[in-house]
Amino acid sequence: MLKYESISELIEAAEKTGEKISGIVLEDQAVSLEKSPLEVYEKMELDFHIMCASVKEGQKKEQRSMSGLTGGEGFLMNEYALKGKSLCGEFLSKAISRALAVAGCNASMGKIVAAPTAGSCGILPGCLVSLYEDRGFDVKDIVMSMFTAGAFGLVIAERASIAGAEGGCQAECGSAAGMAAAALTEVMGGTPSMCADACAMALANQLGLVCDPVAGLVEIPCIKRNVSGLMIAFSCADMALAGIEAKIPADECLDAMREVGDSLPASLKETAGGGLAATPTGIRLRKQVYGD
């Protein structure tokens, strides 16, 4: 088990040793799992390659979800990105395609890495596979940043929540955006406290997001929410790297996330009883899948 109960403790530990967050987390994990750091690293690298494969799978033209409600979004976005005319530019548009692809791969029961959950599985690969494939970062740096993402995720899970059924979508896509923002910041050479700032800003930007999956399936709005999480992660990492600080520290954002999650009604916690799931179209789509 990770020994950090707060993000501030994690940052303090990294700053004290002068190491990156990922370095101390890898060492801690090796000790707690009774494995060598190399074995722990290799397992994480395997997860990264699963992420890369899930991007490819989800970008196939014929990709469709089991329900038939969604499919092909990763393919369409990739085609559009490659035309070089998108508003976001080729790099971000391809990253969007990757997030859509992995979330679509999940909806078609493909193999993904839940990071932290299946519903939010496109955000971290959308960010990291893009740095690896389009910016030429070394695989080792990318894989190491996944330890940083994981460490933030563990604190989030302990101090707030990573389950839509408990805390709403802020706990799934919000957590994934926070984890990805921290990982991106580390890969780009940011300090541990910049990683915490990036995470805090990403969490603050998703606070209050409800969980309202149409027909109770992790497709609508989940697949596209992975895109907003990815965009928030990139922008918050860039803000932190530019020297912009989070005004509310990450741990306090987590406490706020828990409080907001606790006050959400059950209809907005994965029950498909409210929000988009309860719109006329949401109800029609549910009937399309399950009948009357």
Ligand code: SF4
């Ligand atoms: S809406 Fe709910 S099921 Fe969908 S990704 Fe968000 S938390 Fe998960």
